[in-house]
Amino acid sequence: MTLSSAARRALNEVERRLRGQPTLEKARSAKWVKEVEAWCAQQDIDLRARQNVKTLRFDRDLLSKINRVLESLGQAPLGVSLSGLTTSEQAYLGSEEAKGVGQRPRFRRVLVNLPLESSLSWLSAESRQYRDLDWPSIDLGAFDALIQIENLDSFYAFSGDTEANVIRSTTARRICRPLVIYRGDKHYGGGFAALARAWMDTGKPHGYLGDFDASGVSFALASQSTHLILPPLEWLAAKVTGDHLPPEQTKTQAVLRQHLKSLRRDHPLQPYLALMLGQQRGLRQQWFGADLEWVPLGLGSD
Numbered sequence: 001m002t003l004s005s006a007a008r009r010a011l012n013e014v015e016r017r018l019r020g021q022p023t024l025e026k027a028r029s030a031k032w033v034k035e036v037e038a039w040c041a042q043q044d045i046d047l048r049a050r051q052n053v054k055t056l057r058f059d060r061d062l063l064s065k066i067n068r069v070l071e072s073l074g075q076a077p078l079g080v081s082l083s084g085l086t087t088s089e090q091a092y093l094g095s096e097e098a099k100g101v102g103q104r105p106r107f108r109r110v111l112v113n114l115p116l117e118s119s120l121s122w123l124s125a126e127s128r129q130y131r132d133l134d135w136p137s138i139d140l141g142a143f144d145a146l147i148q149i150e151n152l153d154s155f156y157a158f159s160g161d162t163e164a165n166v167i168r169s170t171t172a173r174r175i176c177r178p179l180v181i182y183r184g185d186k187h188y189g190g191g192f193a194a195l196a197r198a199w200m201d202t203g204k205p206h207g208y209l210g211d212f213d214a215s216g217v218s219f220a221l222a223s224q225s226t227h228l229i230l231p232p233l234e235w236l237a238a239k240v241t242g243d244h245l246p247p248e249q250t251k252t253q254a255v256l257r258q259h260l261k262s263l264r265r266d267h268p269l270q271p272y273l274a275l276m277l278g279q280q281r282g283l284r285q286q287w288f289g290a291d292l293e294w295v296p297l298g299l300g301s302d
Contacts, residue, residue, distance in 0.1 A: 007032045014058050015078045025055040043069045110135045110191040113180040135195040143179035146199050150210025154285045155182045196223050213282035214249040227294040245282035
């Protein structure tokens with residue numbers, strides 16, 4: 001009998017709490033406690049002195065006995081979570097595999113749009129190259145900005161040469177070497193989210209290039225983007241349409257209305273949100289022109 005992932009998680013929490021207290025009682029009616037009692041009986045660990053009608057008392061001595069058995073079975077000790085580890089990393093800790101809770105093969109992968117390397121002569125007809133990478137292997141210091149692209153077709157169409165290469169603020173800042181990454185879906189979403197958190201520590205700009213609608217702006221805010229990448233306001237005002245702001249995004253609009261209220265009146269994002277929310281119109285990313293600007297998302301002017 002092998003302890004289930006649920007039982008291990010519960011025991012790991014018990015182990016954590018016992019670092020600050022001598023004992024901890026848990027109801028014997030709980031499913032995971034029943035499983036632990038059955039497992040201990042199978043492994044000849046006597047629980048009678050720790051049991052009463054309703055509870056099982058855990059202490060450091062009991063956990064030590066459980067760990068000795070786990071070690072003899074070639075399994076990871078308590079306090080070590082198998083969740084989030086690759087199968088190879090689980091194997092290093094012991095013979096037990098936590099199926100369904102291990103790190104998915106694509107968990108750290110991101111899809112990157114890069115300039116074509118001259119050495120790739122067999123790709124001479126292409127202007128860009130697309131790489132599936134493990135995000136921790138990317139040197140974030142080699143790039144001066146992060147560009148997050150919402151839609152996969154727009155990701156592949158992004159040239160990086162004439163689009164979104166200037167941050168127009170009090171002082172124009174030219175983007176010379178952006179890290180261009182697909183926002184992600186069920187395959188790449190987890191990897192991008194982790195990369196975005198690491199990018200925040202660089203203090204460099206993070207632009208979101210996606211649909212000008214409630215969901216797109218909400219995605220940008222959730223991913224801690226510093227800017228939206230959008231067409232100029234006057235151009236956008238002439239192109240937005242009610243067909244590109246789906247009615248199912250009504251609930252999402254409530255979050256943006258709160259964000260709009262938090263912005264001062266002269267904030268660069270204010271007229272963009274007022275256009276979308278006031279006129280109930282939007283524009284999908286595929287309809288953007290090549291002339292794009294970086295519009296600050298946060299509470300500051302840049």
